[in-house]
Amino acid sequence: MQSIMNINIEAxxxxxxxxxxxxxxxxxxxxxxxxVLDNYTINKLMELGIESLKVYEGxxxxxxxxxKVAAIYSEKVDEFKNIIKDIGNGKTLDTLRVQxxxxxxxxxxxxxxxxxxxLNSIRSIDEYTYSHSINVxxxxxxxxxxxxxxxxxxKCLSYCGLLHDIGKSKISHEILEKPGxxxxxxxxxxxxxxxxxxxILEGNVAISKDIMLSVLMHxxxxxxxxxxxxxxxxxxxxxxxxxxIADVFDAxxxxxxxxxxxxxxxxxxxxxxxxxTKCDTNILLTFLKRIADYYxxxxxRLNNDEYGEIVFINQKAISKPIIRLEDLSIIDMxxxxxxFIAEIF
Numbered sequence: 393m394q395s396i397m398n399i400n401i402e403a404x405x406x407x408x409x410x411x412x413x414x415x416x417x418x419x420x421x422x423x424x425x426x427x428v429l430d431n432y433t434i435n436k437l438m439e440l441g442i443e444s445l446k447v448y449e450g451x452x453x454x455x456x457x458x459x460k461v462a463a464i465y466s467e468k469v470d471e472f473k474n475i476i477k478d479i480g481n482g483k484t485l486d487t488l489r490v491q492x493x494x495x496x497x498x499x500x501x502x503x504x505x506x507x508x509x510x511l512n513s514i515r516s517i518d519e520y521t522y523s524h525s526i527n528v529x530x531x532x533x534x535x536x537x538x539x540x541x542x543x544x545x546x547k548c549l550s551y552c553g554l555l556h557d558i559g560k561s562k563i564s565h566e567i568l569e570k571p572g573x574x575x576x577x578x579x580x581x582x583x584x585x586x587x588x589x590x591x592i593l594e595g596n597v598a599i600s601k602d603i604m605l606s607v608l609m610h611x612x613x614x615x616x617x618x619x620x621x622x623x624x625x626x627x628x629x630x631x632x633x634x635x636x637i638a639d640v641f642d643a644x645x646x647x648x649x650x651x652x653x654x655x656x657x658x659x660x661x662x663x664x665x666x667x668x669t670k671c672d673t674n675i676l677l678t679f680l681k682r683i684a685d686y687y688x689x690x691x692x693r694l695n696n697d698e699y700g701e702i703v704f705i706n707q708k709a710i711s712k713p714i715i716r717l718e719d720l721s722i723i724d725m726x727x728x729x730x731x732f733i734a735e736i737f
Contacts, residue, residue, distance in 0.1 A: 529553030531638035552606035559589030661711035
């Protein structure tokens with residue numbers, strides 16, 4: 393049996409593995425058991441007043457990639473941009489370059505905190521099309537791990553996320569970069585991207601049928617309200633169902649040319665109210681419950697300009713957390729009418 397030791401937070405180093413859940417004073421999970429510490433997590437725990445924790449003794453600290461993930465992320469966005477531009481210019485998909493991107497992001501984004509911190513970062517609007525694909529790739533793999541899928545399946549999901557919008561390489565830039573809402577005609581043109589993406593991948597021996605179907609079906613919905621075919625439930629591939637949730641979450645929390653990003657809690661509320669019948673319920677609830685925990689400890693600004701910290705997530709109302717204000721008073725957002733999180737840090 394692996395030995396466990398109690399260690400002062402100031403003695404923690406990146407790569408140590410925690411041996412039990414770390415909770416805040418409200419009983420909310422800050423860190424899951426067996427999580428590997430990185431600089432971001434250690435600093436966050438210090439800010440939250442955690443003085444000590446239990447880690448596995450005798451394990452060699454795993455190497456931390458937290459200092460270089462931002463640079464790797466930017467590099468992969470640039471590489472994917474070049475791939476998309478080549479396809480738009482009539483070239484075939486360079487699968488070796490795609491494989492390299494998937495390999496590099498999976499090898500370097502090993503911490504959930506790295507992924508969530510990256511999703512929260514401010515990104516260039518001009519880079520949205522490309523950064524969105526990287527983010528959806530990371531989220532797809534993350535959801536796969538939360539669903540206890542195996543390594544092969546999670547890697548396949550990484551490809552699904554990266555390539556899900558590849559058909560947009562065949563859509564005009566005037567539509568993709570329009571600084572305002574699309575007209576009905578323009579939206580119909582955009583909707584063609586899933587079929588165009590499938591056609592780009594069709595016949596490519598390096599791309600599995602599962603990936604192609606995910607690209608084709610990621611805008612289908614459980615209730616038949618999606619496109620391109622309006623299919624329902626079990627007619628939609630598992631990978632497409634996962635990609636759909638990752639796609640919507642990142643799209644809604646990103647700045648676009650015509651629309652400012654929403655907070656993750658705005659998107660959680662939308663999922664809870666509008667998407668329970670549109671997405672696979674098991675996958676959606678698993679995603680919401682797991683990702684929401686990573687916002688515990690985040691500072692927020694409310695719409696009345698009060699500042700506070702998220703201290704607890706109510707699993708029955710994930711979009712309405714409990715917040716401790718700067719004056720140390722506690723508010724339950726599920727009981728506050730007209731009050732919402734305007735900004736999250």
